[in-house]
Amino acid sequence: MKSKGITLHRKVWCKIRFWQKLNNASDETLARHLNLSVRSLRKYDNDAGNLSLERIESFMSATGLTLEDLTHF
Numbered sequence: 001m002k003s004k005g006i007t008l009h010r011k012v013w014c015k016i017r018f019w020q021k022l023n024n025a026s027d028e029t030l031a032r033h034l035n036l037s038v039r040s041l042r043k044y045d046n047d048a049g050n051l052s053l054e055r056i057e058s059f060m061s062a063t064g065l066t067l068e069d070l071t072h073f
Contacts, residue, residue, distance in 0.1 A: 008071070013048035015070045016059060033062040 020030045031041045034055045044051055060066060 007049065009048040009051050011073060012056065012070050013044055013051055017045075019063065019065065033059045 016030070016034075019025075020027075025033075027038045027041055031038045034041065035058045036055065056067070056070065060070070
C-alpha cells in the first residue's frame with residue numbers, strides 16, 4: 001500500500017504560516033496579505049486544498065517572497 005505524502009498545497013501553507021511566525025504577523029495581517037477573511041485563513045489550517053494561485057500570488061506580492069521561496073523544502 002502506497003502512503004500519501006504531504007500535498008503541495010499543505011507544504012506551501014506550512015511555509016506561509018512559518019513566514020507568519022518569523023515575522024510575528026497577526027492572523028489579520030496574514031489574511032489581508034492573502035485577500036481572505038480570518039475565518040477562511042483558519043480553515044486552511046485543516047485543509048489547504050482550496051488555496052488558490054490567486055491567493056498565493058497576493059501573498060507573494062505583499063511579502064516579496066517568490067514561488068521558489070514557498071516551494072523549496
